[in-house]
Amino acid sequence: MTEILRNAVQECEQRPNVVDGGPDELGKLLVFWRERLDPRRIAGVDTQRRRLKPGLTQAEVAHLTGVGLTWYRALEKGTRHDFSDRFLLRLAMTLRLSETEQAVLFQLAKGQAPPQRPQLSEADKVEPDMQLMLDQMAPYPAYLSNLCWDIVANNPALDDWFPWLPYERNMMRLAFLYPEAQQQLVPWKEGWARPFLAQVRVALAMYPDHEGLHVLKDDLLSGNPVARELWAENEAIHHPDGHVRGIRLPNSNRVMPVKIMALAPMGNMTMRFITLLPQETGQE
Structure with a gap:
């Protein structure tokens, strides 16, 4: 050994x-x-x-x-x-x-080491004031993601809701490639997978030469048959602002309806500042 x-x-x-x-x-x-x-x-x-x-x-x-x-x-x-x-x-x-x-x-x-995690680019590094803004969203979970949906910063409330964050920081790969995340995002296919892929389509149309987006799309389609089915329907959604979706919280079997509030920093409009606002008491 x-x-x-x-x-x-x-x-x-x-x-x-x-x-x-x-x-x-x-x-x-x-x-x-x-x-x-x-x-x-x-x-x-x-x-x-x-x-x-x-x-x-x-x-x-x-x-x-x-x-x-x-x-x-x-x-x-x-x-x-x-x-x-x-x-x-x-x-x-x-x-x-x-x-x-x-x-x-x-x-x-x-007989080998795990694959190395991708490093953040200089453009994706978060200034202390932006992290402070995320922290100020508490008790509501909030995070900042880049063009490819990598979570580059978040507040502690997001860690409480999503214990799997230390293992995968890309929201799209989490949603499509990890069955555990699919148990938490409810209803997974219609509430999360369909609009997520529609957003990827828009991002590719707006940034057709971005290699990371093409790699992301290929990973999702090759790793999940439902993703291939949904991609063939050619839907397009620019952003999830105002969408209400369900999240099954840890420590219970409740599904909490949450409203997604999506903003973009003026200094880098490819970033997404996402806050999750609970709408009512969760249901079993």
Whole structure:
């Protein structure tokens, strides 16, 4: 085992029989990571059901990562698969792995490091006064995104609503490539996926030479069959300002209607200043 693996599994070694260096080490770590999860912090998980063991069930993890239960059970038993980076990133988000634990996951599963996260350009860097404005939106979640929908800054309220933000900062990729996010955005297809893709179409029309937008579109269409279906309908929406959509909040199964307030900084009109305003008491 490499030095990075020895360092990363120290916390796991506190639990007997979790790490032994054998061929099923990945499966044992997956069980440990799954059982330490708090179901109340994951939207779309039934927190009312009686649980015989801590954490999430295998069925819940399989559902949230977009794979079959039989496939995931075999994974925890140590069965090797041809893992894609996309699946491992979904699994890391569902299991709430730290950066070091993600490195362990990729090393054991593929023998390589996780893909590097893209760095923000100079144009995307946020000034302190803009961050102050985001913070002043509390208790309402607020964030600033760039032309490609990368969240470049947000206030703490957004972290409370969306615990998966540390794992994927692009709103479009979250919505289309991560089943867990699809559990939280309600109704996903008509309320979120359809208008999101319509916005991507407008952005591509306005900035046809922007490589990042073309990469984003290709990622969404290749990674989600519903995205391909919706893209063929050729809808176009410029912005979501004033739209009311549903969000299932963590710690409950309530769906909260929220109004999306969308603004643009005059200094960079490709940026989006988004605030989410709850409209009424959530419904079950």
